[in-house]
Amino acid sequence: xxxxxxxxxxxxxxxxxxxxxxxxxxxxxxxxxxxxxxxxxxxxxxxxxxxxxxxxxxxxxxxxxxxxxxxxxxxxxxxxxxxxxxxxxxxxxxxxxxxxxxxxxxxxxxxxxxxxxxxxxxxxxxxxxxxxxxxxxxxxxxxxxxxxxxxxxxxxxxxxxxxxxxxxxxxxxxxxxxxxxxxxxxxxxxxxxxxxxxxxx
Amino acid sequence: xxxxxxxxxxxxxxxxxxxxxxxxxxxxxxxxxxxxxxxxxxxxxxxxxxxxxxxxxxxxxxxxxxxxxxxxxxxxxxxxxxxxxxxxxxxxxxxxxxxxxxxxxxxxxxxxxxxxxxxxxxxxxxxxxxxxxxxxxxxxxxxxxxxxxxxxxxxxxxxxxxxxxxxxxxxxxxxxxxxxxxxxxxxxxxxxxxxxxxxxxxxxxxxxxxxxxxxxxxxxxxxxxxxxxxxxxxxxxxxxxxxxxxxxxxxxxxxxxxxxxxxxxxxxxxxxxxxxxxxxxxxxxxxxxxxxxxxxxxxxxxxxxxxxxxxxxxxxxxxxxxxxxxxxxxxxxxxxxxxxxxxxxxxxxxxxxxxxxxxxxxxxxxxxxxxxxxxxxxxxxxxxxxxxxxxxxxxxxxxxxxxxxxxxxxxx
Numbered sequence: 207x208x209x210x211x212x213x214x215x216x217x218x219x220x221x222x223x224x225x226x227x228x229x230x231x232x233x234x235x236x237x238x239x240x241x242x243x244x245x246x247x248x249x250x251x252x253x254x255x256x257x258x259x260x261x262x263x264x265x266x267x268x269x270x271x272x273x274x275x276x277x278x279x280x281x282x283x284x285x286x287x288x289x290x291x292x293x294x295x296x297x298x299x300x301x302x303x304x305x306x307x308x309x310x311x312x313x314x315x316x317x318x319x320x321x322x323x324x325x326x327x328x329x330x331x332x333x334x335x336x337x338x339x340x341x342x343x344x345x346x347x348x349x350x351x352x353x354x355x356x357x358x359x360x361x362x363x364x365x366x367x368x369x370x371x372x373x374x375x376x377x378x379x380x381x382x383x384x385x386x387x388x389x390x391x392x393x394x395x396x397x398x399x400x401x402x403x404x405x406x407x
Numbered sequence: 408x409x410x411x412x413x414x415x416x417x418x419x420x421x422x423x424x425x426x427x428x429x430x431x432x433x434x435x436x437x438x439x440x441x442x443x444x445x446x447x448x449x450x451x452x453x454x455x456x457x458x459x460x461x462x463x464x465x466x467x468x469x470x471x472x473x474x475x476x477x478x479x480x481x482x483x484x485x486x487x488x489x490x491x492x493x494x495x496x497x498x499x500x501x502x503x504x505x506x507x508x509x510x511x512x513x514x515x516x517x518x519x520x521x522x523x524x525x526x527x528x529x530x531x532x533x534x535x536x537x538x539x540x541x542x543x544x545x546x547x548x549x550x551x552x553x554x555x556x557x558x559x560x561x562x563x564x565x566x567x568x569x570x571x572x573x574x575x576x577x578x579x580x581x582x583x584x585x586x587x588x589x590x591x592x593x594x595x596x597x598x599x600x601x602x603x604x605x606x607x608x609x610x611x612x613x614x615x616x617x618x619x620x621x622x623x624x625x626x627x628x629x630x631x632x633x634x635x636x637x638x639x640x641x642x643x644x645x646x647x648x649x650x651x652x653x654x655x656x657x658x659x660x661x662x663x664x665x666x667x668x669x670x671x672x673x674x675x676x677x678x679x680x681x682x683x684x685x686x687x688x689x690x691x692x693x694x695x696x697x698x699x700x701x702x703x704x705x706x707x708x709x710x711x712x713x714x715x716x717x718x719x720x721x722x723x724x725x726x727x728x729x730x731x732x733x734x735x736x737x738x739x740x741x742x743x744x745x746x747x748x749x750x751x752x753x754x755x756x757x758x759x760x761x762x763x764x765x766x767x768x769x770x771x772x773x774x775x776x777x778x779x780x781x782x783x784x785x786x787x788x789x790x791x792x793x794x795x796x797x798x799x800x801x802x803x804x805x806x807x808x809x810x811x812x813x814x815x816x817x818x819x
Contacts, residue, residue, distance in 0.1 A: 322588035363604045
């Protein structure tokens with residue numbers, strides 16, 4: 207093993223970056239040297255962003271989305287339909303749905319999906335909080351917008367069993383063809399579901 | 408359907424091979440251990456994404472290449488196909504790569520699949536190329552373990568029914584989830600409340616698999632019976648394929664419901680009532696073995712424990728049949744597979760025969776070669792071409808395989 211000729215701070219940053227998902231030792235070294243050569247303000251801005259990330263964000267105590275203020279802007283917004291609740295796996299899913307402008311209700315972020323293989327059970331997710339929120343009573347419809355993956359669907363099925371409040375409407379997102387897609391290249395299962403979920407014109 | 412061009416890179420004993428393949432039968436001859444079977448294996452692998460032998464896939468990469476110090480080693484199988492829907496290019500890459508996240512010095516293995524030079528999911532490869540493989544080891548389908556018979560079901564069905572394949576893959580993932588959960592419940596870290604979710608989803612998917620297997624085996628049974636009775640035994644002996652779906656934990660009496668329902672035949676999968684009946688029965692079975700499952704930490708009923716067997720004149724061929732009877736039944740099974748694939752897809756599969764002709768008597772050899780001539784493409788390996796009739800040899804193309812190289816002797 208060659209003697210480590212890199213100064214301690216350089217090696218330390220390489221190590222830290224190398225711990226990030228999708229970044230190996232080579233990328234970590236390249237990023238580190240980029241920052242070393244870049245202007246002071248860029249490195250400092252990154253440092254500040256990292257500090258703020260942990261110090262100035264928290265989970266919203268109502269919907270568990272990440273937020274600067276608690277409750278979050280969505281939970282504080284009176285213009286939103288208080289009877290509609292959309293349940294998603296991750297904060298980025300909220301961003302995606304917001305971008306669609308198709309939903310104007312409230313959210314609940316689970317922070318994951320049930321996956322025994324990875325050791326994730328309902329108690330590791332914000333499910334107890336969701337049930338309590340629904341018990342609170344003002345919702346008429348819950349949209350289960352978990353991912354159409356094995357884990358997401360299992361989570362939906364589990365929530366369906368837990369949320370059995372009378373008069374509460376449980377829905378889930380439709381499965382089907384992507385807009386602008388090509389029928390010919392669609393896989394059999396998706397196409398099968400699109401066929402099952404066809405609508406009258 | 409047929410392959411017009413096959414190209415191998417770092418596959419088994421082939422460093423590099425570019426090979427034109429003609430229509431009709433092609434004889435691959437040469438001494439043992441020269442690479443004849445490896446050619447068939449490459450084509451089979453491209454059709455099914457699995458090796459016929461339960462090897463580790465990374466062993467398919469050329470040994471010398473895999474031993475090299477290169478940070479990345481790629482084994483590659485490519486084929487240019489001509490099918491009824493047009494030309495198609497399929498490619499499988501086997502990649503050994505120095506991995507950054509895994510321990511240093513260890514290499515990770517992964518596979519990439521391309522159809523018409525576009526990267527797709529592994530599963531999307533299935534159904535592009537369809538083959539029926541004859542191996543001397545096929546006798547294990549009769550005498551071997553249930554897992555080998557399930558493997559046969561899966562590899563045959565997956566080539567034709569992509570929905571089956573997707574269901575199967577999802578079923579296996581769900582099964583893994585449920586088993587993990589069972590173990591967690593046993594050691595107190597898992598939630599019993601979640602169990603019904605996985606049970607229910609397994610039942611829904613599993614019953615689809617049960618039904619598709621039942622329909623397949625019923626169709627295969629009829630065809631194999633006809634071939635065996637009329638063509639192979641001069642109307643002397645009768646075989647049947649019996650499905651043993653694991654719908655109960657006990658060994659016997661299982662699957663009465665399914666075998667009764669199978670008589671509905673081809674319409675079975677359209678019958679929602681049937682699907683519901685199977686699902687209901689399966690769900691009940693899962694509930695009945697819940698305690699056992701919790702104690703064992705694994706799921707004891709379901710298609711992952713299915714079996715099937717061939718019956719000859721009312722008896723289990725595996726236990727009571729002679730070696731000769733087993734070989735004859737096996738031949739009927741494989742011929743039925745060819746006919747079933749042709750009927751289901753509208754084109755003949757590519758036939759791959761590894762040294763099987765040698766084991767047959769003259770009459771059956773002639774019969775099998777009729778199937779070979781009827782297919783749009785067939786590859787046959789043989790150490791000794793003398794076992795074929797001059798008539799057949801005249802109609803077949805001929806390649807010599809020696810030490811990982813292929814020489815074209817004659818193209819018909």
